[in-house]
Amino acid sequence: MVLNKLKDQVNGNKALTERGKWVSLSFTFGIDNDDYLISIKNGKITQIQKRNLATESGIFAIRAAKSTWIEHWRCIPKRDFHDIWSMLPKQLITLDGNLLPLIQNLQFFKDLIASPRDGKD
Amino acid sequence: MPNFEPIVGRYFTIYVEGQPCRIYVEEAGDGIPLVCLHTAGSDARQYRHLLCDETITKNFRVIAFDMPWHGKSNPPPGFRDNEYRLTTELYKETVMTFCRAYDLVNPVIMGCSMGGRLTLHLALEQAEYFRSVIALEGADKLEPYYDLSWLHRPDVHGGEVCAAFVSAQIAPQSPDEYRWETLWHYMQGGPGIFKGDLYFYWHDGDFDDRSPRINTKNCPVYLLSGEYDSSCTPERTIDTAERITGARTTIMEGMGHFPMSENPELFKKFIYPVLEEILGA
Numbered sequence: 001m002v003l004n005k006l007k008d009q010v011n012g013n014k015a016l017t018e019r020g021k022w023v024s025l026s027f028t029f030g031i032d033n034d035d036y037l038i039s040i041k042n043g044k045i046t047q048i049q050k051r052n053l054a055t056e057s058g059i060f061a062i063r064a065a066k067s068t069w070i071e072h073w074r075c076i077p078k079r080d081f082h083d084i085w086s087m088l089p090k091q092l093i094t095l096d097g098n099l100l101p102l103i104q105n106l107q108f109f110k111d112l113i114a115s116p117r118d119g120k121d
Numbered sequence: 122m123p124n125f126e127p128i129v130g131r132y133f134t135i136y137v138e139g140q141p142c143r144i145y146v147e148e149a150g151d152g153i154p155l156v157c158l159h160t161a162g163s164d165a166r167q168y169r170h171l172l173c174d175e176t177i178t179k180n181f182r183v184i185a186f187d188m189p190w191h192g193k194s195n196p197p198p199g200f201r202d203n204e205y206r207l208t209t210e211l212y213k214e215t216v217m218t219f220c221r222a223y224d225l226v227n228p229v230i231m232g233c234s235m236g237g238r239l240t241l242h243l244a245l246e247q248a249e250y251f252r253s254v255i256a257l258e259g260a261d262k263l264e265p266y267y268d269l270s271w272l273h274r275p276d277v278h279g280g281e282v283c284a285a286f287v288s289a290q291i292a293p294q295s296p297d298e299y300r301w302e303t304l305w306h307y308m309q310g311g312p313g314i315f316k317g318d319l320y321f322y323w324h325d326g327d328f329d330d331r332s333p334r335i336n337t338k339n340c341p342v343y344l345l346s347g348e349y350d351s352s353c354t355p356e357r358t359i360d361t362a363e364r365i366t367g368a369r370t371t372i373m374e375g376m377g378h379f380p381m382s383e384n385p386e387l388f389k390k391f392i393y394p395v396l397e398e399i400l401g402a
């Protein structure tokens with residue numbers, strides 16, 4: 001499971017966590033029909049947990065099919081899958097909730113989500 | 122003495138819509154004038170690699186200028202009281218005024234993104250003036266896919282958000298050094314300028330209704346589009362080519378929306394044959 005490694009991959013990336021030092025929130029990350037809550041404090045992931053209750057909610061949500069995320073995390077993804085903003089025009093992802101903190105820190109969140117891209121294909 | 126690049130930069134003033142605009146321009150080389158138009162929200166630094174490429178500059182006088190409000194060109198006096206919005210008419214007038222002030226004879230014009238779109242307008246309306254047009258990532262119609270108001274508001278850093286939006290447009294294979302240089306230009310744009318440019322690129326500049334009237338015998342049209350461009354997609358470029366009889370199309374594999382700046386080495390493979398064909402015409 002890719003998300004099991006995400007916390008260490010992000011927190012071990014000093015440049016990334018430094019860029020995200022103003023970010024402290026939880027957001028919802030959807031894979032197929034499963035939602036996960038990713039909690040961040042000062043740019044570091046503190047917790048990733050499966051969402052079990054409707055009352056557990058992130059400030060915004062990014063959701064896509066599992067096959068989309070698998071392609072996104074390949075070393076060289078196919079076009080349209082290479083960036084969450086290139087997925088938008090192809091409707092490969094959905095965005096919901098309060099997008100302001102996402103937009104304010106967009107490159108940070110893009111890099112965080114792409115962190116499992118490990119250079120191996 | 123330092124090892125200077127061959128680029129020479131200068132300033133001069135043109136009048137657009139009756140307003141003085143102090144323009145910054147860079148050029149290098151001799152031969153057929155090749156006017157280069159930058160993308161929305163950026164500036165002519167995108168063309169620095171072409172300006173330093175002797176294979177090109179031995180035959181072409183490469184000229185790249187910052188549009189008013191961009192790079193080192195000033196906004197017109199009184200800009201503070203006016204929201205910047207690039208209309209088709211303003212864009213055409215600016216470029217033609219620049220070319221005429223420069224006394225260019227029968228130049229080639231190459232533009233990227235919004236600049237590419239403009240070259241299609243010019244291929245129709247200025248076919249006698251331009252030797253040929255090269256539209257990089259310049260399909261005649263696009264569909265907006267995000268809300269432009271995010272680009273200019275006080276609670277979002279304009280430079281950071283512009284760069285973060287367009288980073289999606291760079292191919293994953295492009296070298297990191299040039300990816301971030303391309304994005305740096307976006308980080309330095311003036312407030313609201315990318316948004317104002319996209320008014321032309323996404324709305325006012327649609328040209329699919331007129332592109333079939335371009336006569337490529339009078340003004341040859343070259344369309345080049347990057348595989349990873351998610352706005353001017355290869356499909357949109359092919360659709361554009363189908364509307365312009367005689368247009369030559371190249372889909373650039375492993376390239377995104379900024380061929381001349383995101384991967385200048387790879388771009389040579391695609392632009393050299395086009396320039397050779399123009400040279401031999």
